[in-house]
Amino acid sequence: MTVVILAETTMRTEKTACILCSRNCGLLVDIEDGKFTKIRGDEDHPLSQGYICQKAARLNYYQNNEDRLEHPLKRQTDGSYTRISWDDALAEIASRLLNIRTQYGGEAFATAGGGGQGNHLGGAYLGQMRAAMKSYYNYNSLGQEKTGDFWLNGRLFGSQACHTTEDVEHGDFVIFLGCNPFQSHGIPNARDTLKEIKKDPDRTMVVIDPRRTETAKSADIHLQLKPGTDVYLLSAMLSIIVRENLHDEAFLNEHCTGFDSVKEMLLNIPVDEYVAAADVPMEDVLKVARGFAQAESACVRADLGIQHSNHSTLNSYFEKLFFLITGQFGKKGCNNLHDSLIPILSDTDERNPKFKRSVHHGMFPVSGIFPPNILPDEILKAGDRRIRAMIVDSCNPAVTWPDATAHKKAFESLDLLVVVDVAMTETAQLADYVLPAASQFEKWEFTGFNMEFPKNGFHARHPLFPAKGETLQEAEIYTRLLEAMGExxxxxxxxxxxxxxxxxxxxxxxxxxxxxxxxxxxxxxxxxxxxxxxxxxxxxxxxxxxxxxxxxxxxxxxxxxxxxxxxxxxxxxxxxxxxxxxxxxxxxxxxxxxxxxHRFEDVWKLVKNPQQKITLEVPEMLEAMKKLKVDDLTSEQYPFILSAGERRSYNANQIYRNPQWRKVDHAGFMRMHPEDAERLDLTKGDRVKCHSETGSIEAVIEIDNSVRTGYLMMPHGYGSNYQKGSPNGPEINLITGLDHCDPIHRTPLHKSVPVNIEKLSA
Structure with missing residues (x-):
């Protein structure tokens, strides 16, 4: 079924939402001649209430660009593509899928993607393809971002579908841990909220980050720790809280189990050694530990800065212990759980034998998701039981997933690769069939990232434009494919x-x-x-x-x-x-x-453990702490630590393909401290080659004293070959490795990549 809207030449104003980050702020848009001509915040939106950041104003670069797909395409033997009808394309794909299922079974098929940010509706229809193929392989970008967090939620709250949120708007003491909401948002009306905290003398803002970010500049305390040392700093602060009896005994007795084992572990933390390893002032560490524990209400907002860094699972464990052992949970201004309308997460605890593992790595899914870090090996190294066919939907793993070279090689070896997308992405350029989807503004859509408590909201976006060419919405594509397969x-x-x-x-x-x-x-x-x-x-x-x-x-x-x-x-x-x-x-x-x-007391109804108590004792984490030693991520060969994926004013996810949308930073520069630049005889604008164990890329230097010495930062969202031209900016995942990942759930450690720098001629 194709969405049909009559083309208009007169200007009209419509309501919709942004699709660039998880907040999905409400928008008022003016439309004329099939284009967005003006974009502003929608004051009637119950969550964003008129808030908007500068990125949304450029959504026309998504809706109208030269890489938009309009017709189904089939790859020819010479690598070129020719148009094919929908009926023929789906009939051929159905036949090839059925043959693969008959010959090799369900483990020969996998899906990747299934929606992101603002387009989760299609994922409900894509999931049916795994059922039809009898497959359990579901790969998506959450698997390289958040599955460590989900895994811990399962251990603590009884289900990986439990997810914590933070009431930053009302907290008296707020810690931003490994995140920069000024740029990455992630909290309601981020920049307005940050201003409100800053101007209130009775509230405290703490930022823990190796860079003096835009958020850190507004903070009361900035713990500018050494990259990759979060685990030492967090565990030391928790040890201080327990040593000084600042933990909430009443809360722990009523709502938690296993605290005695956790307390014993924390009391054995070498506080002085760990604070020295993080290289931050002890005086500030004490202020943060005591201030958080003694605040009337406090919460932690954490993101990829710790979830993609060294010891990522331990980082997330201590992040959650911070608000749990201090009783800053289940109250206004604290961390909480939340309900959800869209079930984007499930509970696939690896201790349950009914959940199958991958063939080559023996890897288990977390929340029903396998990590992208294992995908190339499951295609190339699993022998007769390897993955042979894939459908990639609303996702561009050839650019956005670790070790892009390995992923491209793996995709090229598949018996069948089908890509469903809005644009001719780098992954689509490897596909056997490319099926054009209607854009997010040409069909009904929504996001599943509804993570608020006590009030939770949902926005079903109406179509604003007629579908281009022969594009179809995902519901129609996958329903027709199931019909063609006889399912x-x-x-x-x-x-x-x-x-x-x-x-x-x-x-x-x-x-x-x-x-x-x-x-x-x-x-x-x-x-x-x-x-x-x-x-x-x-x-x-x-x-x-x-x-x-x-x-x-x-x-x-x-x-x-x-x-x-x-x-x-x-x-x-x-x-x-x-x-x-x-x-x-x-x-x-x-x-x-x-x-x-909800009411705040409803939080306990969302805990899935028996007696609705939180299990603080996680054996895998306690065992990891016994083995933890202060280590140095750098070496003589790789003396720098690179954060591969920084949020900036003019980078977003990969849906922006035309680089002209960026007003600044067209090259995606590399931040470097002045002392490091002087030592390497580099000045602003010089070109360098950045080497890791996986590969190398070129970069343009920006001298920036907001980063620590020895620490480099580059943005994500670049590297597309718009109109099949040269990559626009750094192809960051040419230097991120498949094995540089967390040992438990294999999320990549993008925020702590050891690299070296080679100066190139001007």
Whole structure:
């Protein structure tokens, strides 16, 4: 089903949301002749309330660029592409997938991607392809970012689907750990929130970061630690808290188990040695430890700076112990858990034998996700049981995943590679078939990154433009592919008839009953529920909203779990109708809405452990601490530590392909301390070659005293070969390695890459 909107030449104003980071701020956009002409914040949006950063103003570079795909393409033997019809493309892909499934089984197939930032709707339909192929291989970018955090959540809270959030807006004492919200956002209305904390004399802001970031410049205390030493600093501060009896005994006794083992570990921390290793003033360390523990309300906001750094799992463990042993949890201004409407996470604890591991590495999935670091080996080194076919959706791993050279080699060796995307990405340029998807503003879409507490919001974005050329939305692509494979019939006449002719007053109840009866008689079809809803209920929704039908069971489930929270958010009804009412409200709300409003005591209902207690004792972490020693990441061969992936004013995710969107920093410069530059006889603008164990890239030097000596920083989001030209900026993942990763869940250590620098001629 193609979304159809008549082209207009007159200017109109619409409501939508930004798609560049997890915040998805509400937008008011002026549209004329198929283009965004003005973009500003939507004051009616219940979460962002008119807030916007400068990046959103350039969304037209996403919507209209020369790399946009408009027709299905098939790769020829000489490497060129020719147009192919949708029917032929899907028939050929279906036939080849079925042959691979028959010959090699489900472990020969994997998916990569499935939506990112603001386009998670397509992921619900892509997941059906793994079911059809009997595969368990799901790779996506969360697997190289957050699975260490998810793994720990499983150990602490009883499920990897539990996820913590931070009430930065109301905390008296806030620690920003390995993050720079001024640039990377990640918190509500980031720059406004930072200003509010800074100007309030009764609130304290602490930044822990090797660079004096834009956020650090506003902080009361900046612990500018040595790169890769977070584990020493965090464990030392926790030891101080326990030694001085600043931990919350009452909270620990009521809500936690296993503290005695944790306390014993913390008391054995060599505080002086570890603070010296981090190279920060002891006086400031004491202030932060005592201030956080004694604050009325305190929280920690952590991000990739610790999750992509040396000892990343231990870093995240101590980050969470910080707010747990001090009792700064489950209260206003503290860290909390939250509900979720879109289940982007699952619970796949490796201790459960029913969850299969990868063939070559024997790696387990975390939250249903395998780490990209293992993918090339699972394709190239797993022998007869290797991955042979992949669908890559809304993802560009040939540029954005570790060791781009290895990933490209692996993709080129596949028997079948299908890419579904908006643009002709570097990964698409390796594919056998390239299937053009409608852009995020040409179809209904939403984000699954709804992480607020106590109020949580959701924004279903309406299409703003007609689809280009022959592009289709992912719901249609994967439903047609399942039909071509013979996994589902093309028609469900009874369900479609009920959905179309059901009386308005019954509010889909008749359809829901009929669907349940249908699936009860054919349980195999349950795995294809998204496409069945799309084909049956979808057309009856009107307004080209068929793909959104998949939301109905999710709103029903949420209302069953948290009826009081949904009711407080303004969605009435009984056990049968409340979820339906929420579903209808979501489709109607152009600026989004609040879908749940909890009380702070509800946090404990979100803990999945028995007696709803938090398990502080994580054996793997206690064992790792016994082996921990102060180590130096640098060497004579690699004397610098590089942070490979910094957020700046004019870099974003890979959906911006045209480099003209950047007003500044076109080269993606490398930050270097003046002393290091002087020692290497470098000045601003000089070109260097940056070498790691994996590879080398060229970079342009920027002299910057905000970084420590021996520490270098380069941005992500560059390296695309727009219009198949030369890469625009550093191809950062040519120097990040597959084995430079966390030993437990194999997330890459992008923030602590040992490198050396070679000066090139001017």
């Amino acid at each position: 589902i019939p093309k028609r469900f006449p009874i369900l479609s008839r009920i959905a179309k002719h059901e009386p308005q007053f019954s509010s889909h109840l008749g359809f829901i009953a009929a669907l349940a009866a249908t699936l009860a008689t054919n349980k195999k079809q349950i795995r294809y529920g998204a496409s069945i809803l799309y084909r049956t209920l979808g057309p009856a929704l009107g307004n080209d909203a068929a793909s959104m039908a998949v939301l109905l069971p999710l709103t029903l489930s949420l209302a069953q779990k948290y009826p009081d929270a949904v009711r407080r958010a303004g969605h009435p009804g009984n056990k049968l109708t409340q979820g339906i009412n929420l579903f209808k409200a979501i489709l109607a709300a152009r600026s989004g809405l609040i879908f749940s409003e």
